[in-house]
Amino acid sequence: MKLRILIVEDDEVSAFVSKTVVEQSGYCDTPVIVDNGQAALDYLNANEVDLVLLDISMPVLDGFQFMDLKKTKYPNILVPVVMLSSSDREQEQVLMKSYPEILDYSMKPLKKDFLSSVVNRLN
Amino acid sequence: MNQSTEQLVPGLQSILDQLICIAHGHHDCKGEVTGEDDTLDAITVGLNMLTEELAQRELDLEDQNRTLETMLESVAESITMIETEQFSLVVANKAFIERVTSAPNLENDTPIRGLTLIEAAKKVGYSESQVEFFNAWIKESISRKKRIHRLEEFDYGQGMRYFSSSLTPIVEADRVKYLVYVSREITEEVKSSFKLSISESRLKQAQRISNVGHFNFSLLDQSLSWSDQLKRIFELPEGQDPSYEFFLNSIAPEHQELMNSVIGNAIQKGENFEVPHRMVTPSGKSKYLLCSGEAIRENGQTIAIMGVAHEVTKDVIAKQRIQQQKVALEESNRKLSTANNRLEELAYIASHDLKAPLLNFNALLEMLEGQEELGEFSKTLIAKMKQSAGGMNQTIQGLNTVLENFQQQEEAEVCDIPSIIDQVQLSIGSLIERESAQLNVSALAIEKTRFNKQRLESIVQNLVSNSLKYRQEDLAPAINISSYTKDDEVVLEVADNGVGIDLEINGDRMFGLFKRFHTHVEGRGIGLHMINSFVADAGGHIEVESEVNKGTTFKVHLGPESIAYEA
Numbered sequence: 244m245k246l247r248i249l250i251v252e253d254d255e256v257s258a259f260v261s262k263t264v265v266e267q268s269g270y271c272d273t274p275v276i277v278d279n280g281q282a283a284l285d286y287l288n289a290n291e292v293d294l295v296l297l298d299i300s301m302p303v304l305d306g307f308q309f310m311d312l313k314k315t316k317y318p319n320i321l322v323p324v325v326m327l328s329s330s331d332r333e334q335e336q337v338l339m340k341s342y343p344e345i346l347d348y349s350m351k352p353l354k355k356d357f358l359s360s361v362v363n364r365l366n
Numbered sequence: 367m368n369q370s371t372e373q374l375v376p377g378l379q380s381i382l383d384q385l386i387c388i389a390h391g392h393h394d395c396k397g398e399v400t401g402e403d404d405t406l407d408a409i410t411v412g413l414n415m416l417t418e419e420l421a422q423r424e425l426d427l428e429d430q431n432r433t434l435e436t437m438l439e440s441v442a443e444s445i446t447m448i449e450t451e452q453f454s455l456v457v458a459n460k461a462f463i464e465r466v467t468s469a470p471n472l473e474n475d476t477p478i479r480g481l482t483l484i485e486a487a488k489k490v491g492y493s494e495s496q497v498e499f500f501n502a503w504i505k506e507s508i509s510r511k512k513r514i515h516r517l518e519e520f521d522y523g524q525g526m527r528y529f530s531s532s533l534t535p536i537v538e539a540d541r542v543k544y545l546v547y548v549s550r551e552i553t554e555e556v557k558s559s560f561k562l563s564i565s566e567s568r569l570k571q572a573q574r575i576s577n578v579g580h581f582n583f584s585l586l587d588q589s590l591s592w593s594d595q596l597k598r599i600f601e602l603p604e605g606q607d608p609s610y611e612f613f614l615n616s617i618a619p620e621h622q623e624l625m626n627s628v629i630g631n632a633i634q635k636g637e638n639f640e641v642p643h644r645m646v647t648p649s650g651k652s653k654y655l656l657c658s659g660e661a662i663r664e665n666g667q668t669i670a671i672m673g674v675a676h677e678v679t680k681d682v683i684a685k686q687r688i689q690q691q692k693v694a695l696e697e698s699n700r701k702l703s704t705a706n707n708r709l710e711e712l713a714y715i716a717s718h719d720l721k722a723p724l725l726n727f728n729a730l731l732e733m734l735e736g737q738e739e740l741g742e743f744s745k746t747l748i749a750k751m752k753q754s755a756g757g758m759n760q761t762i763q764g765l766n767t768v769l770e771n772f773q774q775q776e777e778a779e780v781c782d783i784p785s786i787i788d789q790v791q792l793s794i795g796s797l798i799e800r801e802s803a804q805l806n807v808s809a810l811a812i813e814k815t816r817f818n819k820q821r822l823e824s825i826v827q828n829l830v831s832n833s834l835k836y837r838q839e840d841l842a843p844a845i846n847i848s849s850y851t852k853d854d855e856v857v858l859e860v861a862d863n864g865v866g867i868d869l870e871i872n873g874d875r876m877f878g879l880f881k882r883f884h885t886h887v888e889g890r891g892i893g894l895h896m897i898n899s900f901v902a903d904a905g906g907h908i909e910v911e912s913e914v915n916k917g918t919t920f921k922v923h924l925g926p927e928s929i930a931y932e933a
Contacts, residue, residue: 260726330721351725
């Protein structure tokens with residue numbers, strides 16, 4: 244069964260890497276890419292999605308702001324979220340752990356093995 | 367018979383007159399004598415009476431003398447009588463003899479009475495000037511025939527003694543026959559008075575030094591009195607008396623209302639006050655005073671206000687400067703905080719903005735590597751690109767470590783040096799084992815120090831890692847860690863037998879960021895820079911001794927607080 248995956252990433256190359264990994268994994272043929280948190284909320288508000296791959300540092304609305312707003316303004320959006328970070332800073336890790344609704348998180352780039360483990364948990 | 371005898375024996379003259387009359391056969395004399403026998407009887411009776419009378423008078427005189435002598439001996443005053451022919455001492459009471467014999471140069475058995483004044487003075491050891499002083503005093507007393515007082519000062523060997531003395535002339539037939547010297551010791555009184563005058567002088571001095579003046583405002587007669595120092599503080603013109611008007615005019619305009627109010631309250635309600643205020647002197651000088659006043663009350667009415675005014679201009683100016691410095695310091699802190707925030711931003715850039723493209727680059731390389739149709743040369747190029755990206759990744763990580771370390775709290779705590787070394791051995795145990803290194807920690811003279819624990823661990827780990835990295839190829843690394851105190855600092859020493867560093871070439875850039883001294887091993891040139899910064903933050907420094915192919919010794923002076931590990 245194919246999944247509907249939304250990639251939230253402002254960096255073009257990172258988005259390309261994630262998209263390629265997702266496509267090569269076979270879980271999703273055409274993942275949707277948006278470049279900030281607000282665009283992601285807008286998309287989720289209008290479309291059904293099975294998994295969100297969320298970057299942290301983005302313009303307009305960053306990953307954490309996205310999580311906050313999703314909870315307060317869009318409580319009906321219950322899609323599982325995986326966070327991807329290019330920083331191994333403790334501060335960021337602590338912050339990520341403070342969002343129990345985040346399914347998992349990983350350092351970039353997205354790896355096939357990590358994606359598989361996440362998808363397995365979705366089923 | 368002279369006049370004094372007559373005075374002493376009243377009635378004696380009448381008896382003598384009768385005797386003379388009888389002897390000359392005058393019958394018309396007063397009395398009842400008529401015949402010769404009768405006359406002789408009368409003379410005999412008269413003489414007997416006279417003899418008895420004289421004997422009685424003699425006894426009376428002796429009594430009087432004894433009484434006088436007892437009196438003389440019992441008084442505290444030194445008394446002596448000097449006859450003015452030879453100036454010898456005809457009378458000297460016990461107090462006088464005691465005083466004179468307490469003189470240091472007088473032998474105990476020296477008789478006093480009968481000596482001439484000069485002899486006595488010389489025996490007592492008076493100086494020429496003291497003898498001269500006496501002579502002048504005596505001459506004046508004789509010539510003026512009046513009692514003359516003097517204050518005498520003598521040093522009897524146990525400090526100066528003071529006497530209030532007088533010389534009283536006894537005049538007979540218009541001539542001074544005797545001089546009576548009466549002297550009372552007033553040493554204690556003089557000393558007390560001297561002390562009092564010193565206290566007063568010191569009070570004035572203290573007021574001048576501390577710039578404190580006092581005032582007294584009597585409401586009964588509306589009089590205002592100021593101490594000299596208060597006059598100086600207010601610059602009261604010479605010859606002018608202080609007045610309430612002058613006082614109030616001197617108060618700076620912004621404080622006049624306040625001053626009027628506190629004085630009004632002191633008068634009406636008896637409230638005491640302490641008011642800091644500014645004043646302006648007649649010459650236009652601005653001064654700051656702390657004025658404290660106390661209302662003196664009687665029957666529910668304030669009758670006076672007493673108080674002190676302390677000039678605190680210097681303190682106020684110093685406080686203003688401190689305030690300015692505080693503002694400047696706050697500004698510096700703000701700038702520092704901004705700089706820190708920028709540093710944090712830089713850290714973020716290092717960890718994210720630089721790292722993200724690099725991670726993507728690596729991911730893309732891996733994707734490229736997975737392509738089946740790659741030739742050997744392409745594979746070599748990909749491998750080199752990955753190696754290069756790996757180096758860059760290391761550098762970014764190192765930079766990130768430095769920045770994160772600088773953001774750490776710098777709180778010092780008591781650290782156990784052996785535990786820190788154990789921790790380091792645990793962290794890099796595999797490396798130590800791989801290099802077959804010997805870590806000798808037997809020379810830890812000091813086991814405790816005060817330092818930031820995380821940083822101290824980082825220091826030890828970096829130095830030990832360096833010793834392992836820069837080992838000599840054919841010699842197993844031997845690393846000695848010791849600790850001791852020097853110049854009130856704890857010193858941690860790490861010595862190895864490694865390749866060493868040419869300090870002549872590299873000494874200056876030893877602790878620079880990204881400085882590396884050897885190419886045969888991996889290194890980012892961050893560790894030494896970082897530990898040097900840690901030590902400098904704690905007020906310490908690092909000494910390096912090194913010889914190429916012999917080894918290197920780092921002596922880490924952990925700063926002045928490091929010694930306070932027992933506090």
